[in-house]
Amino acid sequence: MISFWVAVLSVSILLYVLLDGFDLGIGIIFGFMPTEARRASLLQAIEPLWDGNETWLVVTGVVLWGAFPIVYATLLSAFYLPLLAMLGGLILRGVAFEFRDKAERLRWIWDAGFALGSLVAAFVQGVAVGALVEGLPMSDGQYVGGDFGWASPFALLCGVGLCVGYALLGAAWLAYKCEGELKDTAYRLIRFLAPGLLFFLVVVFAFALNKNFAVMERWLTRPILFLFPMVGVSAGALLGASVKQRWDAGPFITVAIIFVSAFGTLALSFWPYMIPFSITIDQAAAPRESLSFMFWGAGLFVFPLMLVYVVFNYRVFRGKNRPSADHY
Secondary structure: OHHHHHHHHHHHHHHHHHHHHHHHHHHHHHOOOOOHHHHHHHHHHHOOOHHHHOHHHHHHHHHHHHHOHHHHHHHHHHOHHHHHHHHHHHHHHHHHHHHOOOOOOOHHHHHHHHHHHHHHHHHHHHHHHHHHHHOOOEEOOEEOOOOOOOOOHHHHHHHHHHHHHHHHHHHHHHHHHOOHHHHHHHHHHHHHHHHHHHHHHHHHHHHHHHHOHHHHHHHHHOHHHHHHHHHHHHHHHHHHHHHHHOOOHHHHHHHHHHHHHHHHHHHHHHOOEEEOOOEEHHHHOOOHHHHHHHHHHHHHHHHHHHHHHHHHHHHHOOOOOOOOOOOO
């Protein structure tokens, strides 16, 4: 039963990163668009999808709360202020998304709010990943770092790196969904952002190997684990080829594979810890009775139905986005 909820948590995190990642990335790109027509086209590319994408963040939080309450409590204690900032950013971008169409003279305020909210949410998520890779201040399974124990140059670098990664994911989505000048702009952004993401991933992987000898020993004694980084490198090569050949779906698929390989690489580096190197999966898991109770509701019905909804939603709104004065 523990393995089931680990799998659900992993899928939820990956779906959130990939789906909300590209619309957060588009929000970051949105701030650099010079004309109203281009900004409107960016919003139309995500308008039917963005609200549902954020649902996977809620699923991640619920699974942590119910199945791994110790991890939930530790993360809230450590990242209380960053999480408040992230939620504020998500609320701001959601409000700005709806209000900008109603505003005329003050539309620039909501445009700035949409871009800023997207940037803050992405940056905080990257900081949290960096802080976990570096290791939170823990004592006897309890967080002891105070309000800013998560803050470090490496964590801040990871925040910037994830912003770059999300922007790349957003540009890849625009190449897939848009036509004309906006598609050309997306391809130019991909060429600019892809090397930045590669640099960030190399730095994080090298830091993780050098931070703890046990991690390095695990990779050196089990070369099969290098399969994940090799998949990421291969996807990077395919990304370059897809951009050169102008295969519109290729960039998004290959960038998504890079994100999945990066997630797998970090997960294998710290397995079986959920809070490196303090709390393992078995220590974090709720009592078996609680996990079984959750399975018959959320596990057996809610989670599969959400997966079906995602597939259905993306199928309905597949294809190229056509410029229109109307929503969707």
